[in-house]
Amino acid sequence: MLVEVLADKAFTSTIPRRILARVNAVRELSNLGPHGEDVEPVDAIRVLKDLLDILEWHAINFGPEHSTAQRGGGSIEILPALRARFPRMVRKVLLSVAFCQDARRCYLETRELTGVHMGLNSELIRREDLHFVIDEVFGEDEFTLFFNPAASIEENARRFVEDLGVVGIANCTNLLAGAAVDRAYRREMLQTR
Secondary structure (H helix, E strand, O other): OHHHHHHOHHHHOOOOHHHHHHHHHHHHHHHHHHHOOOOOHHHHHHHHHHHHHHHHHHHHHHOHHHOOOOOOOEEEEOHHHHHHHOOOOEOOOEEEEEEEEOOOOEEEEEEEEEEEEOOEEEEEEEEEEOOOOEEEEOOOOOEEEOOOOOOOHHHHHHHHHHHOHHHHHHHHOOOEOOHHHHHHHHHHHHHOO
């Protein structure tokens, strides 16, 4: 799973290269022992030192003084509002859809049921960054974001639920599914022509 996260260029572009190098070193050295490779005590010390550097960087940049509550961020559960606005369209396996934001970005955090084993739910938690949703384009490199992190989380969550519509939500997430979505999508596309 860490391999997929580290392959995500949007994610890694936000991390300084020196920290990213340490994250990769920790990942590689930590995988040696479980895969039958020889590991020396000096390797464990190197991993711990790198991990301390990573944690120090994280604490400086994302510590309590940077909490989302103090910056007007946080999360708002929007699944009930989505189910009310789009009956029979929201995927039934969704357990939670939270609109989240911090000072730099807005994103969705979803929880979905992937199965039940021995009476226990198996769930998948996914975060989808919404930085690619553009409101207006003024020029080649000039645009405004549909979800502005400087706006209140309440306003951004309201815009997601009320302003995007079936086409917008279907184009940027996997929250909606089924024949009702297909019909609404076609209807909305015909109205915009």
